[in-house]
């Protein structure tokens with residue numbers, strides 16, 4: 215697993231964002247390396263000196279948030295990774311049964327620092343924004359997107375949201391060309407309001423989501439629907455596919471996702487987990503329906519050897535590099551470069567049950 219937070223020391227008085235640059239320059243945003251060993255690297259920039267408990271080579275180009283009081287550095291944007299996601303809040307107004315990152319009540323506002331980080335992103339990068347629920351801070355979130363996209367229209371955003379907070383008042387703003395570089399990843403778990411509400415732990419969530427989707431579609435927003443496959447959602451997938459093709463045919467993509475064994479899902483794993491090798495049939499029926507009606511489908515977080523051959527071309531190597539894991543037997547698999555593998559925290563016994571292709 216790749217560490218995203220590293221012990222560090224800095225003589226700065228307040229948190230700051232800097233890019234760890236290969237060479238010394240006049241840019242006040244950059245820090246350059248004075249010395250490096252196998253365990254530490256010493257950097258210098260406009261905010262003074264800092265020492266990071268990590269060698270220089272692995273950090274070059276990273277955009278980091280340095281927190282002197284916490285004595286740590288957060289690697290917000292790793293230059294060599296396609297998987298960079300900024301956590302803007304840990305608060306959420308839903309309580310999904312399979313939540314991988316259970317919410318907290320507290321919030322530390324770091325939007326200014328995160329905006330600075332995005333402005334320094336490598337050319338053409340797509341930056342994920344996640345939580346908690348990012349739209350609990352919608353004014354700050356939209357300001358971040360607009361500031362960054364106005365200065366850097368090569369940078370795109372993928373924002374995960376429960377879709378509970380969009381109103382008619384946002385439609386005109388979201389029509390701005392700035393938002394052509396933004397995809398909203400929104401979970402929808404069932405076609406029936408009661409079923410969706412039960413899964414997200416909030417009465418009325420389905421109805422509110424339906425309203426938000428209308429506003430987003432009126433704004434021409436790019437929408438990716440997301441459905442996690444669990445024993446609760448699997449029986450209703452075909453019915454959900456019908457609803458999506460009838461009412462939401464203009465979405466950009468329907469992502470059907472494997473379950474992540476962390477957070478609430480870890481506690482409820484046996485009750486939620488679906489063995490794709492034996493339980494794929496309802497999923498196949500839903501996929502067939504969606505594709506037949508022109509809705510693009512992608513499968514996330516599903517090892518290729520657990521997906522029937524006819525559907526493997528839909529599976530994406532979606533698990534972020536810093537939390538991706540393979541079995542020993544995967545080394546002999548011809549499909550490994552295109553395979554998601556498993557989450558680092560997937561049960562050992564299940565990881566070892568792979569079938570190299």
Ligand code: SF4
Nearest residue numbers: 517519544547553570
């Ligand atoms: S054997 Fe490993 S690399 Fe190959 S498809 Fe299965 S999980 Fe992926």
